Amino acid sequence: MSGHVAGGMTIQPAALEDLDAIEALEAAAFTGDRLSRRSLRSFVKAEHRPLIVARFGATVAGYALISKRRDGRTARIYSLAVDPAQGRRGVGRALLQGCERYARAHGCDALRLEVRYDNAAAIALYEKMGYRDFGRHERYYEDGATALRFEKRLAAGNEASPTGGR
Numbered sequence: 001m002s003g004h005v006a007g008g009m010t011i012q013p014a015a016l017e018d019l020d021a022i023e024a025l026e027a028a029a030f031t032g033d034r035l036s037r038r039s040l041r042s043f044v045k046a047e048h049r050p051l052i053v054a055r056f057g058a059t060v061a062g063y064a065l066i067s068k069r070r071d072g073r074t075a076r077i078y079s080l081a082v083d084p085a086q087g088r089r090g091v092g093r094a095l096l097q098g099c100e101r102y103a104r105a106h107g108c109d110a111l112r113l114e115v116r117y118d119n120a121a122a123i124a125l126y127e128k129m130g131y132r133d134f135g136r137h138e139r140y141y142e143d144g145a146t147a148l149r150f151e152k153r154l155a156a157g158n159e160a161s162p163t164g165g166r
């Protein structure tokens with residue numbers, strides 16, 4: 001299967017053999033609002049391959065799930081998680097870049113996502129990658145927590161890259 005290679009990592013569509021690893025990541029990363037095995041399987045099989053994984057060799061280090069309205073110009077990151085044992089190695093950043101390539105390839109010019117108001121690590125990642133906070137959904141999560149809404153415009157030439165540091 002083809003994929004995008006960056007920094008020793010491969011980003012490619014998930015395969016059925018990856019489901020155990022993705023389910024384990026989901027369990028490690030989230031306490032509520034988890035994706036079921038059944039829906040993960042349906043995303044692996046979906047025509048547009050919206051579930052992508054990051055691998056170091058054969059090891060799945062993270063995954064992301066993108067959704068897109070049929071006629072829409074906006075794609076949405078539905079879920080993103082990195083193995084805690086592989087944190088701060090650039091996996092989250094590479095997955096975000098993979099989501100942005102996916103969105104562009106599907107004719108979208110913006111990518112949106114929701115994040116818990118208290119998820120400092122994810123918020124730092126999104127801000128670093130050029131996403132801007134544009135609103136909120138109250139009582140969005142199972143436990144009643146607020147979601148912040150982030151967006152990045154994907155205009156031509158606006159390649160995925162950190163906005164500061166490095």
Ligand SMILES: CC(C)(COP(=O)(O)OP(=O)(O)OC[C@H]1O[C@@H](n2cnc3c(N)ncnc32)[C@H](O)[C@@H]1OP(=O)(O)O)[C@@H](O)C(=O)NCCC(=O)NCCS
Nearest residue numbers: 029080081082087088089090091092093115121122124125
């Ligand atoms: C948030 C998450 C995806 C980050 O993944 P990651 O692979 O560790 O992130 P990266 O290594 O690509 O980090 C890129 C940048 O994001 C920021 N960042 C990432 N983790 C951070 C943390 N714990 N604290 C502060 N900043 C952080 C930093 O700016 C970092 O750059 P640096 O390492 O050069 O300082 C990961 O911690 C995770 O899966 N968390 C649990 C699930 C989750 O919250 N998903 C998002 C739901 S919306």
